[in-house]
Amino acid sequence: MATAELARPWSSSVTQSIRDFVRKHWFEIALVSPLFLYVFGSTLLPVLASILLGFQAPPRGGDFPTLRSYDLVVNSYEFVSAMTNTVIITFASVGLELGLGLMIAMMMARRFWGRGAFRAIMLLPLGIPVVVAASNMRYIFLSSGYLNQALMDLNLIAQPIDWMKEPYVLFTVAFTDTWKVTPLVMLILLAGLESIPTELYEAAEVDGASAWRRFRHITLPLLRPAITSAVVIRGIDAFRIFAHPMGLGVSRTTPVLSTFAYYEYQRVYWTTSAATSTILLVMILVTVVLYVRRAGTEEIAG
């Protein structure tokens, strides 16, 4: 009450303008508010709760603030391996997706016989549920699976390789993610490719620029905004990777941050789970900010 009394002299103009704004835009506000209240309420509040929970005593909270949960997490061998695995998988899968996505997008930009069918087949993985995509890879990457079988039939290897064990398993997880989302990266890059004026290529060809130089000096620079958005979208998702190691059945032996947090939650260690998710959030934020800033300054410099 007292604060309201004190606030009155300066707040009357503010409340007046808010009232005017509401009176003018009440229809828009009424239409938008359920959506925004739900989306922000159901993300900001839980994330805040998670951050606070991380600074409480293990296993289930209380005694705020304390760093004991972080202490427990950082000193656990499993967390350290989850952290390195997450980083390696993220870089490997984003790199693979970008390379393959660009290759397929450039193939798609050509005219060739069967292009329609090729396009339809390329989009197939988008329609396959993540768990299915991951469990399908088991038939291929199990030591008695089809990859080893094919490699042995081709006389490339003599003994089966265990693709589900370190260090190969990191590649297996990255490849699973790559199989599932390369079509998405490809679509983003294809949209970028199609926005590059063909006159540029024609002019470069007249000037005698080789295919590689045209790619290096026209395609890549003009594709940079599309590449940036693909890297940011995919990078965020790759850091949060969860279903792939689970669906491959390797989440116990090869933890990533999300699965580590899940198993902590499952054994009712809520605070360490929350601390892990906070660490992951910070990792995502720092990476995105660094990347966007670098990509942004390069764009200005170029």
Next chain:
Amino acid sequence: MNDESGREGLVPRRINWRKTLRKLWFALLVLLVVAVTIAPVYFMVSLSIMDPSDFFRPDPAYYPRHPTTQWWDRVLKSDTLYPAFTKSLTVATVTTIVAVLISTPGAYAISRMAPKVKYVLILALFFTRMYPEIGIALPVAVLFLRMGLYESAAGLVLAHLILVLPVCAWILVGAFETIPRDLEEQAAVDGASRLGTLWRVVIPLAAPGISVAAIFTWLLSWDEVTYARFLTLLHPTLPIQILDIIGRSGPTVVATWATIVTIPVVIITYVMQRWLRADYLAGAVKG
């Protein structure tokens, strides 16, 4: 290519080896990419009808030499299939209905705002997708445990809405943007209220776009893993059911389950493609 056709009459025709080689290399690349894309799905379907004698051996067969329906029989008769299927179906359908109801008005309002405001609002919605889902799922799970919503379909709907609302709203903003404002102004001149215009003019015109958003939302919920993993244990959805049997059952059984989860997705994606091609605005603008 043009300069070559110009030369054609003067120089005797011969095979351009470099060009042929390049074409061959391109064709091989296409085949390789296609093979890698199709292989996992092919092996899933193939394994679901494969006889154990074909797979459980040192050199598994690449195709079912002795097709069998025993895995399908076993999975279709399993008493865990129908509860999981019903749960997934209920959650995905209810999530879709609620998501469309909440995001349709919001997306319409956003689509009619100034470009700058629109951009900021959409970006703000997508910013929420940056948070790790585990950080959201954990407090939600703790809360649901206390409220008795753990394991419930209703709880899962509430969680899936967090995931699907930004995507659903984003698609709908795009759908509403394609509808010319002239039509609304026309309706206003004719004396319709703003809500009446939205309900009787804009929404019917945006119906195909709304269907696309709804289908997309449905698929997101049907495929969802993280929230479902955190919020269910004994009464899982279909994807979680698959995760649970991966360690316990052989590849043939897992493949059969996986095929069952995929079938509705394939049907729905096919239906969606037909919607996407519909040239739905032509009639309204001409009339």
